[in-house]
Amino acid sequence: xxxxxxxxxxxxxxxxxxxxxxxxxxxxxxxxxxxxxxxxxxxxxxxxxxxxxxxxxxxxxxxxxxxxxxxxxxxxxxxxxxxxxxxxxxxxxxxxxxxxxxxxxxxxxxxx
Amino acid sequence: xxxxxxxxxxxxxxxxxxxxxxxxxxxxxxxxxxxxxxxxxxxxxxxxxxxxxxxxxxxxxxxxxxxxxxxxxxxxxxxxxxxxxxxxxxxxxxxxxxxxxxxxxxxxxxxxxx
Numbered sequence: 557x558x559x560x561x562x563x564x565x566x567x568x569x570x571x572x573x574x575x576x577x578x579x580x581x582x583x584x585x586x587x588x589x590x591x592x593x594x595x596x597x598x599x600x601x602x603x604x605x606x607x608x609x610x611x612x613x614x615x616x617x618x619x620x621x622x623x624x625x626x627x628x629x630x631x632x633x634x635x636x637x638x639x640x641x642x643x644x645x646x647x648x649x650x651x652x653x654x655x656x657x658x659x660x661x662x663x664x665x666x667x668x
Numbered sequence: 669x670x671x672x673x674x675x676x677x678x679x680x681x682x683x684x685x686x687x688x689x690x691x692x693x694x695x696x697x698x699x700x701x702x703x704x705x706x707x708x709x710x711x712x713x714x715x716x717x718x719x720x721x722x723x724x725x726x727x728x729x730x731x732x733x734x735x736x737x738x739x740x741x742x743x744x745x746x747x748x749x750x751x752x753x754x755x756x757x758x759x760x761x762x763x764x765x766x767x768x769x770x771x772x773x774x775x776x777x778x779x780x781x782x
Binding site for chain 1: 672710711756758760770771772773774775776778
């Protein structure tokens with residue numbers, strides 16, 4: 557699975573959009589980008605995933621650059637409850653059962 | 669409600685006293701896995717199971733055992749716990765191994781071995 561690079565921490569004002577970047581310059585053509593988050597010591601929670609098109613669901617939007625070497629997770633109206641560590645992961649969707657490798661992630665702090 | 673349930677949530681034990689952390693899912697998922705999380709080391713996979721009676725080692729299997737006799741249950745067994753197994757443990761499941769990538773996690777079990 558390709559390696560990802562994320563900033564260790566970010567702040568965002570409550571009610572504003574939170575834009576979390578992720579670099580994955582070695583991503584392969586069949587690797588998807590997944591985002592998870594972990595609210596303090598709780599189990600990680602799936603957010604969204606995509607291959608090359610932008611994706612949106614009820615939690616967030618995922619913007620993937622045309623060359624697929626980077627992506628941005630957007631939380632459109634951040635709330636205090638969105639304070640968490642956000643993990644960007646790339647992997648082949650139908651790969652081995654080793655599943656996802658979680659890196660260090662980005663600690664997002666939403667400020668009142 | 670779809671969920672992954674772990675028990676106990678918190679446990680303090682002593683070195684060498686066998687313990688089992690249970691994990692159960694109600695989503696009919698084929699794939700289940702155990703992770704441990706330690707400060708600075710992130711989430712590391714201990715064991716996983718692709719289906720009933722099929723288990724395999726993850727990245728840090730030493731000192732742990734698992735079994736998958738039923739689809740819904742995947743207990744983690746520490747035969748002789750040691751202090752370096754003090755950690756936060758998560759069980760996870762998904763519909764099929766690798767097919768969706770969407771893992772559902774339990775709420776975690778915080779284990780302290782004295």
